[in-house]
Amino acid sequence: MKLIDFTKEIDKTNLDLIKETFKSGNLVIFPTETVYGIGADATNKEAVEKIFLAKNRASDNPLIVHVASKEKIDEIAHINSLLEKTLIDTFMPGPFTLILEKKENIPDIVSANLNSIGVRIPENKIAQKILEHTNLPIAAPSANLSSKPSGTSVSDIITEFENTVPVIVNGGNTKIGIESTVVKVIDDTITILRPGKVTYEDLLEVTDKVIIKDKLTNEKVISPGLKYKHYAPNTKCILVYNEDSLIYNDIVKKHITNNTVIIGSKENENNFKNYTYLSYGSKENLDEISSNIFTLLRKADTYNPDLIIIEGVKKEGLGLAIMNRLLRAAQYNYIDTI
């Protein structure tokens, strides 16, 4: 495996190497502003197959295709409505994925046999340069073994992929830290299939018809990825949230043992002085929490605890996306009252 360092400079020699790696049907891990992606030429069926093998990903879970610019979307997908066009113009490039009708040149393995694909234009500079230079649509799910927290730094994921991925690009810690908002337009309604940094509130600026599909409701799962175990540390987790911090502390104290790790806010740290406490930052700063959360879920496991207790956040704005990930990390072990 070759590790490329783009944290200081994005050099032409290494961009050429990345391009060659993609063109020869091999995998490259690269940073985006959300999480790291494990990418392959989306038009090459054999190359895409390698992603599924390296991640141990179920073949019915479709991938997102990344392109460098809006003009390139036409090469892989149909834009069928004005609303889709507006969403592209408003939120791309950025932490936003739009499900569109797929064109023929994208093999069925990418879309898991659906007639639609997820399309995303990352705004991270390294991802941009790689996509421009390679000039191919790149299929890339998050860089993590299936069911594990998504990779937000190279050190978190290098051991998972050093034997299966020939090129890994280091771009430092990813800025947002959780994956893109996934959206599909269904019957003139913006349907959020996975919440993210582009929030429900942001989407309401485009039209008042916005709905959120979440597995917690009993509706049919239309984003296949949502049905699998996700983001989970090896240790059992419980997610605790109560707006009243006295109640929150009482709930935690009911479950905690000497060997428990807590992941929670800076504000509550002092209440758990005798325990292993991993602070995700201030309750008031959801951006900070989202950028830290996956690394902390991985770190908590390294203490070999009997339990991980995670402090939840209010389900508003980016908080909705954070809770979506934490609920899955805790496999829906959620407590909100004593």
Ligand code: TXA
């Ligand atoms: O931020 C991100 O989106 C990262 C970076 C690397 O771009 N990628 C990412 O990919 O999170 P992945 O594969 O881990 O998640 C893709 C999600 C899954 O939940 C998948 O089911 C959904 O998008 N998805 C992809 N294609 C779809 C389609 N045609 N219809 C419905 N859902 C789809």
Ligand code: MG
């Ligand atoms: Mg993923």
